[in-house]
Amino acid sequence: MIGVLVPAHNEAELLGACLASLQQAALHPELNQEAVCILVVLDACTDGSEAVARAWGVAVLQVDKRNVGHARRAGADYLLQQGARWLACTDADSSVDGDWLVRQLAFGAEAVCGTVRVIDWSPRAEQVRLVYEGHYQSREDHRHIHGANLGICARAYQRAGGFRPLPADEDVHLVRDLERSGAHIVWTHQTCVTTSARRDCRAQHGFGEFLDGLSAPSR
Numbered sequence: 064m065i066g067v068l069v070p071a072h073n074e075a076e077l078l079g080a081c082l083a084s085l086q087q088a089a090l091h092p093e094l095n096q097e098a099v100c101i102l103v104v105l106d107a108c109t110d111g112s113e114a115v116a117r118a119w120g121v122a123v124l125q126v127d128k129r130n131v132g133h134a135r136r137a138g139a140d141y142l143l144q145q146g147a148r149w150l151a152c153t154d155a156d157s158s159v160d161g162d163w164l165v166r167q168l169a170f171g172a173e174a175v176c177g178t179v180r181v182i183d184w185s186p187r188a189e190q191v192r193l194v195y196e197g198h199y200q201s202r203e204d205h206r207h208i209h210g211a212n213l214g215i216c217a218r219a220y221q222r223a224g225g226f227r228p229l230p231a232d233e234d235v236h237l238v239r240d241l242e243r244s245g246a247h248i249v250w251t252h253q254t255c256v257t258t259s260a261r262r263d264c265r266a267q268h269g270f271g272e273f274l275d276g277l278s279a280p281s282r
Contacts, residue, residue, distance in 0.1 A: 065100070065168075066139075066151070067089070067100065067152075068104070068153075069082075069138075070104045070131050070138065071105055071116070071134075072108060073109060078116065081156070082101065082103070088164045089101065091164060099164070102121065102122040103122070104138040104141075105125050106134040124141050131233060135210065135226040143221070149214060150215045150220055152211075152214070153212060154211040156211075157179070159257075173246040174219060175254060176207065176208055177251055178199075178200075179212055180201070180257050181260045191260075204250050208238050211256050222244050
């Protein structure tokens with residue numbers, strides 16, 4: 064079984080598009096009808112996120128920590144208990160391509176670090192887009208780490224100790240722990256995920272705050 068992990072804190076507006084894309088990826092014929100469990104970890108949600116998740120018929124786990132690392136760890140534990148051999152992670156404001164899962168698995172690696180793309184830059188100034196695109200490595204063997212686009216073999220995940228219950232950078236710490244454990248990691252642009260450039264950021268020190276930093280005046 065393949066487990067797909069989506070942490071969410073008040074994501075009712077964008078969660079539906081995320082889940083629609085994940086359900087398409089779960090039906091890819093090259094998965095050979097392997098079971099895919101899509102799990103939304105609702106972390107201290109006070110909006111309609113739960114209703115959206117249940118309307119899409121996906122698994123739901125409730126936590127109340129307002130901590131993305133805790134949410135990812137709890138979700139991973141749940142999926143492993145269900146028998147997941149592979150954990151695919153994305154974010155509630157992101158959408159995956161139809162071959163996202165197939166491509167992750169095709170590498171035969173213990174972890175796959177993918178890239179992200181932004182299609183709608185309207186919430187941001189043009190200068191932010193130019194600076195971002197001038198520095199981002201949209202290529203093979205990049206070194207970006209995104210919780211919105213990460214896949215891990217269950218055994219490698221457990222060997223590395225799993226997501227740390229941190230309020231930020233839990234994805235970075237996991238990949239560093241995987242490296243220290245000797246895991247075979249692929250850094251690829253072939254599994255690119257579309258994400259949001261929104262200004263109302265959910266995760267501390269996440270992608271949104273990174274974009275905020277690009278628009279900050281230099282000192």
